[in-house]
Amino acid sequence: MSRKQDRERRHRERNRAWTVLAVALALLCLAGAASAEAPGRLLGASNGTVSGGVHVEAHQPVPWTSQETGATSREFAQAFSLPDGATGSSVAWARLYVSVYAGSADSSWKALATVSFDGDGDGNYEKTLGTETMATADASTDGTVYVVNDHCTRVYSDFLAWYDVTGLIASPAPAARVRTEPVEDASFDGRLKAVALVVAYDDGDGDEVRYWVNDGHAWVNAATAPTTTAFDTVPVPAGFVSATLDTLALSGRDGAYAFNGEPLAGADPVAPVNFFEHGTWDVTPFITPGTGSTLSMEPGTGASSFKAVLAVLAVRSPAPAAPDIAVTSIAPNPGAGDFLFAREPNVIAVTIENRGSGPAQGFTLAVDAGGTVVTEAGGPLEAGENTTVAVVDGSSREGGTNVTVSATADSAGGIDETDESNNTLSTTLTVYNNGYKGKRWTGGEDLATQQRFEGTIDLVYSAGNSAYAGAGWTGKTWTWSATDLPVPDGATVMAARLYQGFTYNKMGADPSWDLAFNGETVAPVAAYSDIKGFGSYSYPYGLYVYDVTGAFDTAGNSMTITPEAGQNYGIYGAYLVVVFADEQNATPKEIWINDGFDMVQSQTGYSVSTEEATAYATFSGINGTGVTSANATAILASAADADKSAFFFNDEQYTGFWPDYLKGPQVGFSTYDVTDALVSGDNEASLQSVDSGTKGDNMYAMNVILVVERGGPAVLAVPPETALPADTDGDGLYDDVNGNGRKDFQDIVLFFNQIAWIEKNEPLEAFDCNGNGRIDFADVVWLFSNL
Known part of the structure; x- marks a missing residue:
């Protein structure tokens, strides 16, 4: 609940309490008591706290001396001018006061008063507040208060009526109209001494205006003590900024006033003022926080009596210290x-x-x-x-x-x-998607196996004389000598893959360079890319892959790359990976080539941990039996920062990639012995950017090549099969003759049909099943017996 809401709640509760009290007193008077006090005093009608202020406006619509006697009826209208914002729901409390002159202190003088209110200031008095028969059974000249009804009383020759207009003010220029008429044959005067409007309102700011409205008939003569009215200013806080007192008196001469014992200047106690005295005083110096206040009033010099009907005190304080x-x-x-x-x-x-x-x-x-x-x-x-x-x-x-x-x-x-x-x-x-994380965190793919080879094979790789070129590069020609890619004489090239990476592509479209290999224009067979993906400087990096097997020359190779018009990206050095079969020099191997492109960098400034800054390459279906060695080669771009990267194969960790970084092409080939880490089934390589306190290397994983070498003789596929024979139980005998992954009757048939070929072309120790030192029918019988 806000302070304003709480203030409004407390204000409503106080007003309800005052209303109940007023009604109770009125009923008591109507039950037979002529007055609650003789003479009367100004008593509390309302008090509360608002943020705007208290507006007190009093008028004598027609000057007293201009109101002729002997009239048979009278009508008065009075407009008011309220502060901006003192309308509608901003009005916390408002009361209209009307004082009608009876003509004499004799009870035979009466009046019928009709009071109407124009709340929207349009000239139409749409609300009749009351039609009052202003008459009492008794009257006196001693200040006794006589009750007409619950909102009208009489003292001496004056009637005072009051009306709640809190919910009626819709304009800053409301107006009241009073019509007075005789009551049957009773004596009638009906002149109007005063009409007053008091409005307490909020303006929505944070300051606090505490106010007290005291009203009634306070009559005193020269022989009695001054009349007093109290204001409970105990809650006024230190630091209040102003206090204003308004009074309304209806005597022939003004009175003498004192607030908390201090005389108030400005009243004229001598001159006649037409039975209407509205006084306003700055009483700021006379209020002490935490202490109640009292206003005293008595007849002025030369006056025999004095009567007041209204006293309003408003104390303004700055907005209390409150949070927001x-x-x-x-x-x-x-x-x-x-x-x-x-x-x-x-x-x-x-x-x-x-x-x-x-x-x-x-x-x-x-x-x-x-x-x-x-x-x-x-x-x-x-x-x-x-x-x-x-x-x-x-x-x-x-x-x-x-x-x-x-x-x-x-x-x-x-x-x-x-x-x-x-x-x-x-x-x-x-x-x-945070591109500095591995693609497992961005919905992308690992470096996946694109080609697998098996046999008496080997591979070579090289970046030749290629080099990095920044944006705005012109056409380049790179070469690879036979020394860069040493393929032995007699070997057969099984695959030649050319890789060309690009960096920081600001084109808005994928690169579209022209590439020729040994004079032949080639098109990529695969393309991979990655991007930062957020914030500024988010541009694609990537890798194009070309199959140049048919154009590869073991004596030497060249490539020419020509950029498209307006290119705006850099290129890394190109590199070749070549797999070849070599029956004379190679050993039995399986080779997996995994391709992709994964940008990684660990750093807290990009919300990337070392674990998240990891690229992965997976290898499935590996037979770990008979493995004599296994090597994994990781190929990355820009992996140059020392101690800021690491390679893992399964759970084994290895040195990072910086020792193998090549400054010219800005790529590197890092080869690791993973023999002890290799397992049968699925294996996983991890390329990690390591944040060791500042940030990890900003690097780009492109390939992992796994080479698994097996012991024993170099066997060949037995015609007409193309798959290599296999040792299914690790005993050194190649009982899966047709290479279909199991030993069965078809192996016996193939062995029997190709005994002569096996004896001539295969290693003896791999197929001499009975161990008699030669290849013959007895080996067929042994295979049959050991199915």
Whole structure:
């Protein structure tokens, strides 16, 4: 609940209490008592606290001397001028007062008064407030109060009526109309001494105006003590800025006034003032916070009596020291990328400021991210201070989606603030794939196997004399000598793959260079890319792959690359990977070539951990039996930073890639002995950017090549089969003759039909099943017996 709402609630409760009291007193009087007090006094009609002020406006619509006697009826109209904003729901309390002159203190003088109100200032008096028969059974000249009804009384020769107009003021220029007429044959005067409007209103700011309205008939003569009326100013705080007192008296001569014992200057106690005296005084110096106040009034010099009907005190204080906590910003992953990222928890930082003048105690911050609500404690906050509270949104979201994030400070409503409307801030955030993470965190693919080879084979790779070229490069020709790619005489090239990478492509479209290999124009068979994906400087990097097997020359090779018009990207040095069969020099091997492109860099500034900055290459279906060695070669671009990278094969960790970095092409070939880490079935290589305290290497994984070498003789495929025979149980005998992955009757048939070929072409120790030192029919029988 805001201060304004609380103030309005307390004001309504006090007014209800005053109303109940007034009605009770009136009923008591009507039951037979002529007066609650003789003579009367000004008693509390209302008090409260508003933010705008108290407007007191009193008039004698027609000057007393201009109101002729002997009239048979009279009509008066009076317009009022209210401060801006003192209308409608801003009005906390308003009362209209009307004083009609009876003509004599004799009870036979009466009047019929009709009071109407024009609340919207349009000239139509749409509301009749009352039609009062102003008559009492008794009257006197001693100040006794005689009750007409619950809103009208008489003292001496004056009637005073009052009306609640709180909900009727719709214009800053309302008006009242009073018509007085005789009551049957009774004596009638009907002149109007005064009409007054008191309005207490709010203006929406933070200052506080405490007010007290005391009304009634306070009559005193020269022989009695002064009449007094009290104001409960005990709650007035230190530091109040002003206090104003308004009084309305209806005597032939003005009175003498004193506030808290201090005489009030400005009244004229001598001159006649037409039975209407509205006084306004600055009583600021006379109020002591924490102490009640008293106004005393008595006849002025030369006057025999004096009567007042209204006294209003208003004390203004500056806005009390109160907090106003406002959510000013919502920031995702501040200092760690500054965006929401896919497939991971995200930190959402909320800044809360205390815009008020007083301290705010601890509060609860609630952050709603797409329906997931997280709460966190915040504060305390001194006036003018701000704080940032971070929460963790644990939801995993896909890149490209939008999330509405709302942050509410003081979500439990425990702080009384000057403004509750600024506690919540909402924004819509986009979820981005973080390209500095491995593609397992961005929905991409691992470096996947593109080709697999098996046999008496080997491979070579080289970047030749190629080199990195920045944006704006012109056509380049690179060469590979036979020394760069040494393929033995007699070997057969099984595959030649050419790789060309690019960097920082600002074209807005994929590169479209022309590439010729040994004079033949070639087109890529595969293309891979990655991108930062968020914020500034987010441009694609990638890799094109070419199959140049048919054009490869073991004596030497060249390639020419020509950029398209207006190109705006760099290129890494090109490199070749060649696999060849060599029955004379090679050993039995299996070779897997995995391709892809994965940009990784670990750093807290991009919300990327070392684990997340990992590219993976997987190899499936590996037979670990009979393996004599296994090597994995990782090929990366830009992996030059020492101690900021690492290679893993399964669970084994190896040195990173910087020792093998080549400055010219800005690529590197790092080969690792993974024999002890290799397992049967699925294997995994990990290329990791390691944050060792600052940030990891910004590198680009392109290939992992796995070479598995097996012991024993170099066997050949037995015609007409093309698959190599295999040793199914590791005993050194190649019982799977047709290479179909199992030993069965077909192996016996093939062995029998090709005994002569096997004896001539295959190693004896691999097929001499019975161990008699030769290849013959007895080996066929042995195979049959051992199915």
